[in-house]
Amino acid sequence: MIEKVLKGKSTYWMWLAVLGTCIAIGAACYVRQYMFGLGLTGMSRDVSWGLYISQFTFLVGVAAGGLMLVLPYYVHDYKAFGRITILGEFLAISALIMCLMFIMADLGQPLRGLNVVFFPTPGSMLFWDMCVLWGYLILNCLCGWVILTAERKQVHPPKWIYIFVYISIPFAVSIHTVTAMLYCGLPGRHFWLSAIIAPRFLASAFAAGPSLIVLACLVLRKFANFDAGKEAIQKLTTIIMYAVIINTFFFLLEFFVGYYSGMPGHIHSLEYLFFGLEHDGHVYNNLVPFMWTATAFSFTGLGILAYMKIAKVFDYRLVGVASALIFLSLWADKGLGFVFGGFVPNPLNEVTEYIPTANELGITLGIWATGFFILTLLYKIAVGVEHEIEA
Amino acid sequence: MDNTRRKFLKIAGAAALAGMSAPAIVKLTSHTAFASEDAGHATPAHGEAGAHGEPVSTGVRLGMVIDMRVFAVQPMLLDQAIAACNKVHNIPHFTDRKNEIKWIWKAPYANVFPEQETLHKSEMAKTKPFAVLCNHCDNPSCVRVCPTKATFVQPENGIVGMDFHRCIGCRFCMAACPYGARSFNWQDPRPFITNYNPDFPTRMRGVVEKCNFCGERLALGLEPACVEACKGTGAMVFGDLNDPASEIRGVLDKEFTIQRNPAAGTRPSVYYIV
Numbered sequence: 001m002i003e004k005v006l007k008g009k010s011t012y013w014m015w016l017a018v019l020g021t022c023i024a025i026g027a028a029c030y031v032r033q034y035m036f037g038l039g040l041t042g043m044s045r046d047v048s049w050g051l052y053i054s055q056f057t058f059l060v061g062v063a064a065g066g067l068m069l070v071l072p073y074y075v076h077d078y079k080a081f082g083r084i085t086i087l088g089e090f091l092a093i094s095a096l097i098m099c100l101m102f103i104m105a106d107l108g109q110p111l112r113g114l115n116v117v118f119f120p121t122p123g124s125m126l127f128w129d130m131c132v133l134w135g136y137l138i139l140n141c142l143c144g145w146v147i148l149t150a151e152r153k154q155v156h157p158p159k160w161i162y163i164f165v166y167i168s169i170p171f172a173v174s175i176h177t178v179t180a181m182l183y184c185g186l187p188g189r190h191f192w193l194s195a196i197i198a199p200r201f202l203a204s205a206f207a208a209g210p211s212l213i214v215l216a217c218l219v220l221r222k223f224a225n226f227d228a229g230k231e232a233i234q235k236l237t238t239i240i241m242y243a244v245i246i247n248t249f250f251f252l253l254e255f256f257v258g259y260y261s262g263m264p265g266h267i268h269s270l271e272y273l274f275f276g277l278e279h280d281g282h283v284y285n286n287l288v289p290f291m292w293t294a295t296a297f298s299f300t301g302l303g304i305l306a307y308m309k310i311a312k313v314f315d316y317r318l319v320g321v322a323s324a325l326i327f328l329s330l331w332a333d334k335g336l337g338f339v340f341g342g343f344v345p346n347p348l349n350e351v352t353e354y355i356p357t358a359n360e361l362g363i364t365l366g367i368w369a370t371g372f373f374i375l376t377l378l379y380k381i382a383v384g385v386e387h388e389i390e391a
Numbered sequence: 392m393d394n395t396r397r398k399f400l401k402i403a404g405a406a407a408l409a410g411m412s413a414p415a416i417v418k419l420t421s422h423t424a425f426a427s428e429d430a431g432h433a434t435p436a437h438g439e440a441g442a443h444g445e446p447v448s449t450g451v452r453l454g455m456v457i458d459m460r461v462f463a464v465q466p467m468l469l470d471q472a473i474a475a476c477n478k479v480h481n482i483p484h485f486t487d488r489k490n491e492i493k494w495i496w497k498a499p500y501a502n503v504f505p506e507q508e509t510l511h512k513s514e515m516a517k518t519k520p521f522a523v524l525c526n527h528c529d530n531p532s533c534v535r536v537c538p539t540k541a542t543f544v545q546p547e548n549g550i551v552g553m554d555f556h557r558c559i560g561c562r563f564c565m566a567a568c569p570y571g572a573r574s575f576n577w578q579d580p581r582p583f584i585t586n587y588n589p590d591f592p593t594r595m596r597g598v599v600e601k602c603n604f605c606g607e608r609l610a611l612g613l614e615p616a617c618v619e620a621c622k623g624t625g626a627m628v629f630g631d632l633n634d635p636a637s638e639i640r641g642v643l644d645k646e647f648t649i650q651r652n653p654a655a656g657t658r659p660s661v662y663y664i665v
Contacts (some may be wrong), residue, residue, distance in 0.1 A: 037596035038560070039578035044489035048565040048575060108560020108575065108597025115539040115559050126538035126563055186571025187532050187655040347571040347652075348498055348523070349505040352488065 001152060004384035005377045011223055012380070019373040026366010029359045030105065038108055041360040046352035047343040051364050052106035052197065058208070059371070060179045061201060063095035063136065064210010064267075066238050067172035074165050075112045080231040083386065086151075087213055087228075089144035090378035092172075095209075096137040098371035105363050125181045132175045133352035139168040143242045144378075176201045191269035191342040194257075200250040201334070207243035208330040210236045211323040216379065218320045226383045233319060241305050244298060244326055251333070269341040277344060279351040284344065286353050287337055294332035301325035393632045423602040448529050452549035453604055454632035454660035455524075455618070456642050461626035468626055469497060472522070472617035479608070479616040481593045483583035492574040494602040495524040495617055500665070506652050516665060522627075523603035525572040526618075526651060526659030527551045533564035533573065542599070549660065550631075560597040565629045573601045604629075632660060 033040045043050040066088030072078035073085045104110050121127050142167050150157035187193065214236050217228040258266035271277045274292070276285025304322035308314060334365035345351050356364070405597035408489035461467050476482070476495045483492050497520035501508050504521075520616040531551050534542050542564055544550070565573045579596045587593070591607060594600055613619065618629045646661035 035577040037576070039490065041577075041597070043577070045491050045493075045565075045574055046488075046571075048562045059440070066618070103561075106561070108562070108599075109595075112539075112557070112559040115557055119539045119557065121538050121540050124536050124538040126536065130538075148542065183566075186536070186567045187571075187657065188568065248434070265631060343566075347569050348502040348504075349508075349652070350502060 001148065001381050001385060004381045005306060008380065009223075009382075012376075016373065016376060019369045019376070022365050022369030023373060024366075025362050026290055026364075026369060029362030029366065033105070033363060034110070034125070038106075040357060042354055042356045044352055044354070046346040047340065047354035048341070049106070049339055050108070050354055051356045051360055052102045054104035054105055054152040054335050054339035055364060055367070056106070056181075056317075057179055057201075058331055059095045059102070059209075060098045060175055061205030061330075061334060062209050063099065064172045064202065064205040064369070065207070065212070065323060066092040066140070068206050068210045068236070068243075069213065070165065070172070070321045071169060075169070080229060080235060082215060084213065084228045084232055084380055086144060086148055086382045087216060087379065088209070089140045090382060091209065091213060091216070091375060092374035093137060093144065093378060094132055094371045097374055098367055099133060100137075101367045101370060102364075105170040105367065112168065117389070121211065125178060125185060129175075129178045129182060132171060132178050136168065136175050137169045139164055148385055150384060152388065152391060163167045173202065176205050183338075188347045189273060189342050190263075190265035194254065196250050196253060200247060202331045203243050203247035203250055204334055207240050207247060208327055208334075210240050210243070211327040211330075214240070214319060214323040215327065216375075218316055218323075220379065220383060224379075224383045226386060230314060233316075234314065237305050237308070237319060237322070240323065240326060241302060241309075243301055244330075247330070247333075248298065260283070268345055270288070272344045273337050273341045277351060279345065282351075284353050286355065287340060289339050290332045294329040294337070297325040297329035297332075429655075448549060449633065450549075451547060451631050452529065452660060453527065453609075453629070453634045454549075454662065455604075456614075456628040456639055456646075456648060456662045456664060457522050458521065458626050458628070458642075458664045459515060459521060460664060461621075461624050462522065463515045465624065465626070468621055468624060469520060469522055472496065472620040472627065475616040475620035476602075478586050478606070479588055480591050480603075481584050481588050483580035484585055485583055490577050492576065492580060492600065493523075494574075494600075495522060497521065498523050503663075504649070504651060505631060506654060507637070507649065513665075521663070522617075523570075523572070524661065525551060525565060525604075526570055526657065526661045527602075527604055529658035529660065530656060532567040532569065532657055536563045538563065538565040545606070548606075548609075550606055551601075552603055552606060555592065555594050555598050555600065558598040560599065562599060564599055569652050569657060570659075573599050575599050 041050055041052075067086045069081050069088035073081040104113060107113055116127060116130055132182050143161060146161045147157045147165075177198045180201040183189070183192035184194060184197040189217070217226075217233060217236075220226040221228065254266075255270060261293060268277060272284060273287050276283040276288050278284075301322040301324075304318050304325075308318060308322075340354050343352075452662075473495050477484075480494060482494060485491055500512065500516040500519075500521055503523055527550055529544075529549065531542075531544060534544055534551060537543075538561065539557050539559055541554045541559070543552055543554075545552050560575070562575055565575060576596045576598055578592055581593050584593060604611070605617075608615060614622075615627075615629055621627045628639045628642050630637040632639060634640060642664075643662060646664050648664050650659045650662055653659070657662045
């Protein structure tokens with residue numbers, strides 16, 4: 001099957017070349033960071049996690065989002081997802097690889113990374129996160145590959161693979177729950193110390209993952225002659241809508257708890273993210289434009305999807321715009337605001353703002369490009385197999 | 392320094408050093424040295440209102456009382472204590488806030504005790520800088536989150552130690568510490584060390600560091616550098632919190648003290664007299 005990545009139209013090669021260039025930029029930036037240290041990033045003593053960890057957190061959600069295809073297809077036998085479930089599994093693979101790369105990029109001593117294995121510490125959520133991320137990655141590689149191979153041979157997949165498919169369902173939930181537990185078990189960080197973090201993470205994951213899959217389906221429809229089917233897309237948009245509404249609801253609950261209780265610790269981070277936090281006569285607000293843009297994107301995307309449901313119209317362009325808006329809004333929510341906002345103010349009630357450096361952005365770009373490069377190759381294989389069967 | 396106190400520091404320190412470097416030595420300086428004391432130690436104060444059966448550590452638990460009344464009238468004293476620590480521990484001097492490495496430093500009351508912030512504060516709380524350092528908690532969240540056991544509680548004395556050679560630089564402990572006590576080497580710190588002290592290791596880039604209650608000095612029978620710098624003033628009292636006969640317990644029994652963010656449940660070992 002792997003030979004399918006070697007044949008393609010010129011747009012395919014151009015796309016890979018663009019991604020390859022971004023990867024090269026990222027690699028060069030990483031070499032610089034490796035030689036000098038994390039001082040080349042915008043992180044500081046006060047904001048000790050930055051873009052790398054926030055991207056990691058967001059991408060764990062994207063990986064878990066594949067569950068929204070696997071679950072209806074394998075548990076509820078929802079046939080319309082038959083063609084695209086493999087897209088969810090392959091998206092999980094590339095998202096998890098990005099996660100692991102972001103963690104490595106964030107380590108001060110990357111060569112000691114295996115210490116997590118040599119000195120296993122079950123009390124640390126990071127240890128468990130490593131276990132479930134690797135577990136979910138291996139499960140998706142296994143299930144995706146075996147099922148695609150069977151499909152190619154036009155036989156039923158072997159029975160034993162379903163054991164792993166069903167194991168992968170709670171695993172998808174666990175990767176994002178454990179990732180939430182990295183944050184919500186820390187006593188000094190009020191913004192993160194909330195029992196609703198894990199449910200919120202899952203809700204946003206079940207919107208972010210499917211919206212990226214919808215976008216991928218639209219791209220494949222235009223460039224690869226692969227039609228996911230109108231019914232599947234419509235069902236995905238329904239899932240996205242519910243997940244976004246639940247995510248928004250959870251987020252608004254945080255607002256209620258903070259502002260109604262009036263407890264400063266519960267208000268400060270929200271204030272910083274949405275209105276700007278006043279401190280010693282200076283207002284810190286560098287994330288405010290992002291958060292309001294995300295809010296607007298989220299409601300616009302939701303509005304477009306709702307309009308299509310109510311007016312009973314279906315338009316691929318509208319679906320694409322809505323999915324893109326929702327994906328970007330969730331990225332800003334979890335891939336920026338959640339992590340950076342948690343560090344403001346610091347435990348000594350001081351405020352330090354975080355602004356990523358160009359080098360850091362280069363590495364981030366490079367890792368995203370690597371993920372999309374892998375995703376492109378995997379989707380090329382999946383679509384190639386589909387075409388082979390049809391031929 | 393009287394003889395028994397010196398002996399105590401030596402034993403506590405030897406155990407500290409053993410715990411950090413060579414497990415084999417632990418056996419030689421075994422806990423039998425403390426066995427008799429243990430019996431006396433294990434007397435947690437029962438019936439205290441507000442306590443709900445939280446476990447209390449036994450054995451030696453080193454702690455500190457910072458008497459702000461003394462620091463308030465001797466403005467140079469805290470600077471001397473900080474300078475002593477910086478010198479002893481090869482702490483690099485960065486001018487920018489981003490790279491700062493801080494083991495013990497100064498901060499206003501409002502920043503040190505944000506949970507106990509009040510509108511009408513005493514003159515001292517409004518104007519005097521407070522000493523801030525690692526609390527060497529009895530239930531440290533930094534230790535709980537570390538994925539490699541690179542930071543740990545030394546069972547011999549309750550010090551929260553760091554293994555600079557095991558730390559992978561994930562900075563989970565920095566996110567977990569409710570006191571902002573930890574610093575990260577964002578770049579090679581060595582060019583920024585002004586007075587190199589060959590008796591204490593310098594750090595490499597990419598690892599976390601913090602106050603170690605001078606475990607290396609305790610092993611030699613010396614007091615922590617900051618405590619020594621305040622010698623004779625009573626500004627800093629250091630000793631075993633679990634020993635009812637210790638000097639620090641005498642101070643704690645007599646004076647009303649507060650701690651930083653006790654609601655975090657970490658059970659800090661540093662007390663403040665304000």
